[in-house]
Amino acid sequence: DDEILWKGKPDRDESEEPSVFSIFSRAEFAVIKHHYEWRTFSRGEKIIVQGTEPEHLFYITEGAGGVWIKGVEVAEVGKLQWLGEMSFFTHEKASATIVVKSETMKMIQFDMHYLRHQLHNHGHSIETSAFSKLPSLFCKQIVHRTQELSDEIIRKKSEVRRDYTKRKLNQ
Numbered sequence: 001d002d003e004i005l006w007k008g009k010p011d012r013d014e015s016e017e018p019s020v021f022s023i024f025s026r027a028e029f030a031v032i033k034h035h036y037e038w039r040t041f042s043r044g045e046k047i048i049v050q051g052t053e054p055e056h057l058f059y060i061t062e063g064a065g066g067v068w069i070k071g072v073e074v075a076e077v078g079k080l081q082w083l084g085e086m087s088f089f090t091h092e093k094a095s096a097t098i099v100v101k102s103e104t105m106k107m108i109q110f111d112m113h114y115l116r117h118q119l120h121n122h123g124h125s126i127e128t129s130a131f132s133k134l135p136s137l138f139c140k141q142i143v144h145r146t147q148e149l150s151d152e153i154i155r156k157k158s159e160v161r162r163d164y165t166k167r168k169l170n171q
Helices: 002-007 026-033 087-089 110-117 126-170
Strands: 036-042 046-048 054-061 064-069 070-079 099-100 103-110
Touching: 002 126, 026 126, 054 110, 070 099, 087 110, 087 126, 110 126
Parallel strands: none
Antiparallel strands: 036 103, 046 099, 054 103, 064 070, 064 099
């Protein structure tokens, strides 16, 4: 599992993105893998609870979950996504609850406080190099989600304008 996490599936085709962990050298990944733990959650289990301070940062390798805000399911998360990355940067409480929707959800789990502490280390060690690369992985996901939300807002605004124009023409 660790080797696939680092290099990706051996049978992946050219159109598939490489593993996000492929940015690490073998030595850097060896450091990282000593600081995560494999976890498997079952349907209905809560991974992160809205309004609590997340203790862990997760990376989903299999399965799907629902994103709930104030008791309403607003989105889904799945394979190759981070959970808790916003709280990692903001030090704020979780903005949503994540509940497992698939039969199981497999992921790696990092200790949030340990990761934050490692980012304050300076120097030229392999550990410093490895841990300094992790935030860029979280940022990529945040940027991707922001772009998706922006596209959705634009689509919705276009639909509203189109519906408004249709109603005006039909009057």
